[in-house]
Amino acid sequence: MKKIVMKFGGTSVGTGENIRRVADVVSQYAKDECKVAVVVSALAGVTNSLFEIACKAKKSEKHIETFTNELRQKHAEAISTAISSKQIQEEVSQITEENIAELEKVLTGICYVGELTPKSKDYVVSFGERLSAPIVWGAIKDHEIETQWFTGKDAGIVTDSNFGDADPLMNFTTHLIRERVAPLLEKGVVPVVTGFIAANQDGVVTTVGRGGSDYTATILGVALHVDEVWIWTDVDGIMTTDPKLVADARMLPQLSYQEAAEMAIFGAKAMHPRALGPVIKEEIPVRIRNVFNPTNEGTLITKESKAGTFEVVKAVAMIKDVAMLNVNGAGMVGAPGSYAKVFDVLGKNKINVMMISTAVSEANISMVIKRSLLGRAMSTLEIALLERGGIVSEVTAEDDVAVVAVMGANMKGTLGIASKIFAVVANAGINIRMIAQGSSELNISFVVKEKDGAAVVEAVHKEFNLDKI
Ligand code: ADP
Numbered sequence: 450m451k452k453i454v455m456k457f458g459g460t461s462v463g464t465g466e467n468i469r470r471v472a473d474v475v476s477q478y479a480k481d482e483c484k485v486a487v488v489v490s491a492l493a494g495v496t497n498s499l500f501e502i503a504c505k506a507k508k509s510e511k512h513i514e515t516f517t518n519e520l521r522q523k524h525a526e527a528i529s530t531a532i533s534s535k536q537i538q539e540e541v542s543q544i545t546e547e548n549i550a551e552l553e554k555v556l557t558g559i560c561y562v563g564e565l566t567p568k569s570k571d572y573v574v575s576f577g578e579r580l581s582a583p584i585v586w587g588a589i590k591d592h593e594i595e596t597q598w599f600t601g602k603d604a605g606i607v608t609d610s611n612f613g614d615a616d617p618l619m620n621f622t623t624h625l626i627r628e629r630v631a632p633l634l635e636k637g638v639v640p641v642v643t644g645f646i647a648a649n650q651d652g653v654v655t656t657v658g659r660g661g662s663d664y665t666a667t668i669l670g671v672a673l674h675v676d677e678v679w680i681w682t683d684v685d686g687i688m689t690t691d692p693k694l695v696a697d698a699r700m701l702p703q704l705s706y707q708e709a710a711e712m713a714i715f716g717a718k719a720m721h722p723r724a725l726g727p728v729i730k731e732e733i734p735v736r737i738r739n740v741f742n743p744t745n746e747g748t749l750i751t752k753e754s755k756a757g758t759f760e761v762v763k764a765v766a767m768i769k770d771v772a773m774l775n776v777n778g779a780g781m782v783g784a785p786g787s788y789a790k791v792f793d794v795l796g797k798n799k800i801n802v803m804m805i806s807t808a809v810s811e812a813n814i815s816m817v818i819k820r821s822l823l824g825r826a827m828s829t830l831e832i833a834l835l836e837r838g839g840i841v842s843e844v845t846a847e848d849d850v851a852v853v854a855v856m857g858a859n860m861k862g863t864l865g866i867a868s869k870i871f872a873v874v875a876n877a878g879i880n881i882r883m884i885a886q887g888s889s890e891l892n893i894s895f896v897v898k899e900k901d902g903a904a905v906v907e908a909v910h911k912e913f914n915l916d917k918i
């Protein structure tokens with residue numbers, strides 16, 4: 450019998466009705482076809498609201514009660530719609546109540562201390578999944594299926610202590626999951642595990658980055674040695690571009706790990722950028738499927754891209770919420786180690802650089818980073834670099850930009866792709882602020898003003914006939 454990890458994202462469990470649908474899907478497979486382990490995200494919008502209230506609580510107690518009341522209400526509604534058995538409803542309501550009471554205490558604590566550390570932020574946002582998983586568990590139990598729910602920590606997912614963006618200690622995690630979760634799966638019990646949240650070696654709650662339930666699913670998939678990992682979401686699969694941006698985006702039936710990872714890194718929100726890491730080594734296939742259209746097979750991600758996929762450009766994505774940082778200084782010209790100094794400062798301040806471009810003259814480095822990190826990046830660079838012998842004379846930034854990435858494995862070695870892309874952008878009268886092409890040649894990315902991003906994506910999508918087969 451096949452073993453499958455099924456992950457359900459925030460939109461799939463956005464309402465009680467949708468949770469019911471999730472339970473139907475799980476029970477359909479678990480009843481006769483396969484052994485299923487479930488990973489679940491927080492109800493749509495809840496993680497964002499937890500981040501917001503954590504920041505507000507740092508300043509004042511004022512909003513906490515209204516927030517927790519709304520949260521209680523939202524989950525109560527979901528419980529009553531998703532679960533029909535009164536007894537199970539009560540059981541889940543009690544867990545919900547205990548969780549919300551604990552959250553209230555945590556938020557009040559943050560208010561008293563007046564400090565929000567990455568550690569306490571992770572603790573607050575972990576409540577999204579801690580509240581959703583018991584409801585999904587209850588809805589599955591409602592189908593008279595044996596099931597048990599776990600937090601990521603209880604399931605045995607152990608990470609490093611990089612709060613907000615932690616990575617699993619895979620050997621230890623595998624050991625624990627095999628001990629705690631695998632025996633249940635083998636017996637036909639459906640384990641329901643919270644996505645996104647785990648714990649470090651000391652048992653302190655960590656999270657694996659936004660959209661991290663996908664990552665939890667592949668971690669669990671590897672540890673449980675499953676046949677496939679299915680990521681259920683609200684679109685048919687990985688598409689040629691975000692269907693919310695371009696209406697005639699087309700589903701890609703098959704992608705290689707490398708292509709899918711490239712797309713995830715470059716903003717195809719359908720998957721967490723590091724989620725494929727664990728499954729690549731074990732060659733476990735991943736399938737992206739639509740919970741609202743379960744007859745569709747979705748996108749299958751495997752080691753090789755299937756023969757016959759000859760399109761050169763396969764997809765185009767837009768990454769928003771980024772900023773461009775320019776470091777200028779004649780002192781960098783011909784000075785060995787000057788780039789190293791710039792990246793050393795950023796690295797030490799945990800600022801990830803998403804894209805880099807430099808000119809031969811070496812008087813300028815342009816970088817793309819997350820917009821939320823811009824203030825920290827600029828100030829630390831300015832302090833550190835002006836101090837270090839003045840190799841840098843100026844640090845400037847643009848925070849109204851977006852990255853557009855054009856992707857496809859067959860772009861490698863194909864001539865004229867870049868010229869075609871840039872001609873399309875120029876014809877649309879849009880200025881390009883920065884360009885980068887990695888040596889892998891799997892993608893070409895460039896920076897435009899954010900207001901122009903959607904138009905560029907649409908124009909490139911059309912130029913390469915991505916709406917047609
Ligand atoms: P979930 O809540 O299931 O994790 P996400 O919102 O994280 O779902 O990801 C699904 C969304 O990703 C889709 O609704 C779609 O708008 C967006 N998206 C962006 N780019 C792509 C793409 N290339 N293919 C599919 N979906 C994409």
Ligand code: ASP
Pocket residue numbers: 458459490491496497577644645658659660661662663
């Ligand atoms: N709830 C988390 C988030 O919103 C994780 C996830 O949805 O995958 O980022």
Ligand code: MG
Pocket residue numbers: 458660663718719720721
């Ligand atoms: Mg997601």
